[in-house]
Amino acid sequence: MWDGKYKTTFWEDFSIAEKFGRSAIKDTYHRAFEEWKDNIEYLTELVMVINHKSWYWHDHHNDSLCEFYSDLYYTADAQAYEYLKEHGSEDDREYYWETLD
Numbered sequence: 001m002w003d004g005k006y007k008t009t010f011w012e013d014f015s016i017a018e019k020f021g022r023s024a025i026k027d028t029y030h031r032a033f034e035e036w037k038d039n040i041e042y043l044t045e046l047v048m049v050i051n052h053k054s055w056y057w058h059d060h061h062n063d064s065l066c067e068f069y070s071d072l073y074y075t076a077d078a079q080a081y082e083y084l085k086e087h088g089s090e091d092d093r094e095y096y097w098e099t100l101d
Helices: 010-018 022-036 040-059 063-087 090-100
Strands: none
Touching (some): 010 022, 040 063
16 A cells, blocks of 8 residues: 655656657657556556646646646556556556555
């Protein structure tokens, strides 16, 4: 389960990408997903950070980035679920759902 502290640099990675636009954010997501999809904790955190970024931008009244990250979250969640369905164990899927729930 998540202890409330990030183990990765995903938050910082996306923050840097934001300075270069949406294509950089998407690229950051795709690179991170490919690199870390086999690590259940990191994969879960990747999806979680994207969700947290959406809420961050909502709280900071940037509807455009909020919506962008929200859409990316649904894409990332679906991709993670499909990957875990095919390649993950039952424990991996349980960890993912319990942590993000």
